[in-house]
Amino acid sequence: MKQIAIISGKGGTGKTSITSAFASLAKNSIYADCDVNASDLHIIMRPKVKESFVFSFNQKVKINQQECIKCSICFNVCRFNAVDRIRNNFYVREFSCTGCDLCRKACPVMAIEKIDNKAGEYFISDTRFGQLVHSRLNVGEDYSDRLIDDVKSYACNIAEEKKLDNLIIDGPPGIGCTTISTINGIDLAVLITNSSKSSLHDLKRSLELLKTHNIKASVIINKSNFNCNITKEIEEYCLENGISFLGKIPYDRNFTYGMLEQKSIIEYAPFSATSDIIRKIWEKILKL
């Protein structure tokens, strides 16, 4: 089984649009949406949920005002500024709380209790392309990397059980914890970039991250016709650094039109030039 993750440094480069196009082309594959903070893949894949699992990682805490003796120990031990002091009363700011649980353990009168924190859910679903593991994370949750670990390992297990060829992962933007979890153990990273200076800047940071994790990297330039000089610059950069360059996809409104009908570009405009380019890119990926 081959694990392929579609990621990018900069956001909005076209990860999900291109992932869904690959889904239309791939055979005998399973998909995982690891952009848990703003997942969109389900909009196109239209999953029918078969099973769902609750994801709760760290439990948050609440201060019981009746029992609190205002000793301010919790306020002092918290390193995340998550305990708020309002007129000598103490409250937990839920969004800032990371669930380290230290305040609860330190409270001398046990006035702090854990509250059930259902951080999110993840699902295993059937789609017209194959099975999809996706999730819904409550807003403001951190440590979404744990959810990604769950989603990925679940998808991996199914892939191995059913002897599937590919696990195709729609990844998050950036180089933080979510990306690190996503690329952990994959065989190939497909970086989507655009033809702008800022995309190139972010691409370089992403490539550096992949290097530290020893992961094979390949690059696609999406919206490549916005600035041909920078497109060329990116191509040359890949060549010089020995990174597989997969292809250039020009700006195409069909992506957005297809999105409105919940279709990938391959389904919406199968005979368009863009679809042909993506088919060629997908063949290249299978050979890498």
Next chain:
Amino acid sequence: MKIAIASAKGGTGKTTIATNLFEALRLEGNFTVDFFDTNVGEPDAHLFLDNIYTEQTNKEVVNIKIPLFDKEKCTYCGKCLHYCEYDAIVMNKEDRNIYLIDNKCTSCGACIYVCNDNAITEIDKEIGIINIRENKSSDNQGSRFIDGYLNIGHPFVSPIVQSMKTKLITGQISIIDTAPGTSRAVVEALYDVDYIVLVAESSAFGLHDLQLMVKMLNELRKGFGVVINRYHGEHNIVQEYLEKAQIPLLMEIPFKMEYARIYSESELLVNNNDDMRKKFLELFEKIKSEYMLKAMYR
């Protein structure tokens, strides 16, 4: 006034709105404006504003505290193991060995708090840097550009955002560019700002992610409005949603190849297009009046 620019989806144009709004205000000259780029994973705003600021930067290293175990003093009681909610400590009693998995440690301090044997000290671990740069020209004195860089490979960004926010000066206009998403690092950047400008793309993905963000801001009880970017002039699902949810629409930027090209060269719209400059000043006026309105009803 602290104005943050945010969106759950990436690439909607946060940095474009933030840098252009900033430059439009700065050129007006009536205010001292600071710029904060809190997207520390992939900071881009400097590419657009580099020529305004001095090359000389005031660098500050951001450290977090991580535990260092004294293997002689340690009694291998396992309390720290029990207190660590992140499974970041590995201990082997027989071999008298204890160590930390760096990337799991969130620096919460629970282990050092519980250790009775004085076996844990804390050492600094560098996770990134903050750059502070001053305005080059003499007009608009005191205007600063502040951005942060996460060390590649380190997973947690919140501490860098936190220490950037200590540089905010009250009573001054600050524009805060944020990372995409609804993670804790974004909440960290948003929770004490005065007004939030959400940037949305008029597409199905854009609408879905906008709704996520609206939900979060309602929970945070923040005032916000929306800028629709890359508007194509046809059936606009985002606009429809805003009307229904009674969320103020602050500005619409049509999709134009010209704008895409200006952006791709890391240049500013307001420097290339007078009309745009006017539009961004209008945006600021709208933000101000929306903010006042909110403050009146509070």
